[in-house]
Amino acid sequence: xxxxxxxxxxxxxxxxxxxxxxxxxxxxxxxxxxxxxxxxxxxxxxxxxxxxxxxxxxxxxxxxxxxxxxxxxxxxxxxxxxxxxxxxxxxxxxxxxxxxxxxxxxxxxxxxxxxxxxxxxxxxxxxxxxxxxxxxxxxxxxxxxxxxxxxxxxxxxxxxxxxxxxxxxxxxxxxx
Amino acid sequence: xxxxxxxxxxxxxxxxxxxxxxxxxxxxxxxxxxxxxxxxxxxxxxxxxxxxxxxxxxxxxxxxxxxxxxxxxxxxxxxxxxxxxxxxxxxxxxxxxxxxxxxxxxxxxxxxxxxxxxxxxxxxxxxxxxxxxxxxxxxxxxxxxxxxxxxxxxxxxxxxxxxxxxxxxxxxxxxxxxxxxxxxxxxxxxxxxxxxxxxxxxxxxxxxxxxxxxxxxxxxxxxxxxxxxxxxxxxxxxxxxxxxxxxxxxxxxxxxxxxxxxxxxxxxxxxxxxxxxxxxxxxxxxxxxxxxxxxxxxxxxxxxxxxxxxxxxxxxxxxxxxxxxxxxxxxxxxxxxxxxxxxxxxxxxxxxxxxx
Numbered sequence: 001x002x003x004x005x006x007x008x009x010x011x012x013x014x015x016x017x018x019x020x021x022x023x024x025x026x027x028x029x030x031x032x033x034x035x036x037x038x039x040x041x042x043x044x045x046x047x048x049x050x051x052x053x054x055x056x057x058x059x060x061x062x063x064x065x066x067x068x069x070x071x072x073x074x075x076x077x078x079x080x081x082x083x084x085x086x087x088x089x090x091x092x093x094x095x096x097x098x099x100x101x102x103x104x105x106x107x108x109x110x111x112x113x114x115x116x117x118x119x120x121x122x123x124x125x126x127x128x129x130x131x132x133x134x135x136x137x138x139x140x141x142x143x144x145x146x147x148x149x150x151x152x153x154x155x156x157x158x159x160x161x162x163x164x165x166x167x168x169x170x171x172x173x174x175x176x
Numbered sequence: 177x178x179x180x181x182x183x184x185x186x187x188x189x190x191x192x193x194x195x196x197x198x199x200x201x202x203x204x205x206x207x208x209x210x211x212x213x214x215x216x217x218x219x220x221x222x223x224x225x226x227x228x229x230x231x232x233x234x235x236x237x238x239x240x241x242x243x244x245x246x247x248x249x250x251x252x253x254x255x256x257x258x259x260x261x262x263x264x265x266x267x268x269x270x271x272x273x274x275x276x277x278x279x280x281x282x283x284x285x286x287x288x289x290x291x292x293x294x295x296x297x298x299x300x301x302x303x304x305x306x307x308x309x310x311x312x313x314x315x316x317x318x319x320x321x322x323x324x325x326x327x328x329x330x331x332x333x334x335x336x337x338x339x340x341x342x343x344x345x346x347x348x349x350x351x352x353x354x355x356x357x358x359x360x361x362x363x364x365x366x367x368x369x370x371x372x373x374x375x376x377x378x379x380x381x382x383x384x385x386x387x388x389x390x391x392x393x394x395x396x397x398x399x400x401x402x403x404x405x406x407x408x409x410x411x412x413x414x415x416x417x418x419x420x421x422x423x424x425x426x427x428x429x430x431x432x433x434x435x436x437x438x439x440x441x442x443x444x445x446x447x448x449x450x451x452x453x454x455x456x457x458x459x460x461x462x463x464x465x466x467x468x469x470x471x472x473x474x475x476x477x478x479x480x481x482x483x484x485x486x487x488x489x490x491x492x493x494x495x496x497x498x499x500x501x502x503x504x505x506x507x508x509x510x511x512x513x514x515x516x517x518x519x520x521x522x523x524x525x526x527x528x529x530x531x532x
Contacts, residue, residue: 026221029228030224030225032221032228036217036224041214041215045210047210048210048213049213056224097240097241100236101246112246116243119240120240133491134468135468135469143201144194144195146194147233148191150233151190151194151230152190154233
């Protein structure tokens with residue numbers, strides 16, 4: 001899938017783990033944007049997604065380092081960056097799942113089904129169109145619609161109300 | 177800066193980012209599209225931020241473990257895992273939430289078959305399970321043995337898993353079978369008296385009142401025509417069908433010659449390639465309309481009565497419209513998103529044609 005190349009630090013970062021407040025994502029984006037402008041266009045065109053993710057991963061790592069210097073006592077932080085399993089993030093994930101669950105429930109039924117087939121069963125767009133008996137164009141339209149709607153539906157909760165809860169949950173889970 | 181215009185810009189950027197996600201996900205982008213993507217990203221930090229948010233969303237969707245609990249609407253029920261106990265079993269409290277986050281339903285039968293099948297068979301071997309699909313509805317069923325049955329729209333069949341045999345009876349319609357290998361338990365499909373037997377293979381059986389069509393994409397099956405099966409069992413005229421072969425049989429059990437067919441990737445995902453031989457345009461259109469949301473309407477009676485031959489992808493009505501435009505000079509116009517109206521045949525077009 002298109003986001004597979006997201007490097008782990010970036011994945012963690014943009015997944016909203018560990019108390020990274022939403023404003024930070026915009027700050028990271030700002031920095032990524034500036035760095036993108038410094039590259040030659042021809043160079044970026046060879047693999048725009050790769051460059052975007054690589055640059056963002058670098059910025060995210062630098063951000064993380066800075067955060068770590070700010071909170072040096074939080075020793076598990078860096079370890080987790082190299083640990084692909086998120087054992088300590090159960091609460092975080094449960095909560096994110098609940099939010100997603102609600103947002104998915106508000107999507108039009110077919111768009112929801114398309115996402116389920118794509119992420120739940122790993123079907124590509126063509127397989128989805130065959131399975132649902134609709135054209136590929138409709139599948140594509142549903143996917144765009146689903147992403148856009150989910151993004152907006154999750155903004156309010158994920159970045160204002162949910163985020164502090166995650167931080168609190170993660171923080172309390174961290175100190176036995 | 178006004179909050180509402182900033183918000184509007186965000187919403188627009190989010191929609192555009194969603195469009196890029198879809199394009200990144202579905203195809204390899206052309207050089208020109210990659211250029212457009214770069215230009216878009218370098219237009220605004222908001223675009224970069226929205227792309228990163230889409231990455232976060234996709235990551236969360238990938239990790240999402242509760243698809244089974246998401247409500248589904250009536251017309252979209254492609255998945256039925258026949259052995260419900262397997263289903264529940266995987267969701268027992270013992271299953272850790274990590275396991276739940278795995279996409280367990282994707283391969284539930286395959287993953288659990290060695291452990292669970294024996295118990296399940298006891299529960300299910302005695303009762304046949306009836307499955308129906310309505311017009312426009314497709315459905316995929318994973319059986320307890322790991323075999324997968326894909327039903328085309330408008331199909332009625334029953335499935336029975338017994339210790340010695342796995343049997344399916346097709347009352348009407350069409351299904352593709354991905355048969356899990358089990359040498360000791362043949363997989364037998366019965367359609368209008370025709371028996372199709374496989375051990376581990378991929379094949380499809382289509383049946384209406386008059387004809388049964390068997391197509392093999394992988395492995396080999398044994399086809400027993402209706403009269404042979406019901407008549408003298410000692411003198412069955414069996415037909416062995418290999419990969420990429422197809423045979424049509426009439427209800428009286430008369431088999432037409434075995435034909436080689438083109439192996440097609442879509443065949444594996446449902447019998448989408450349908451063969452028409454001297455079929456009336458009106459009948460072909462009916463077939464398309466049966467399968468698709470987008471409906472074709474022929475306004476020209478002369479064209480509707482003409483006959484055509486060819487192999488058509490019945491999930492792609494536009495391809496047939498293009499075909500009609502090419503052979504008959506007909507004009508196809510979109511009437512809203514879900515209807516294509518075909519009118520005004522050009523006089524003097526050839527009376528019969530074939531797309532391939």
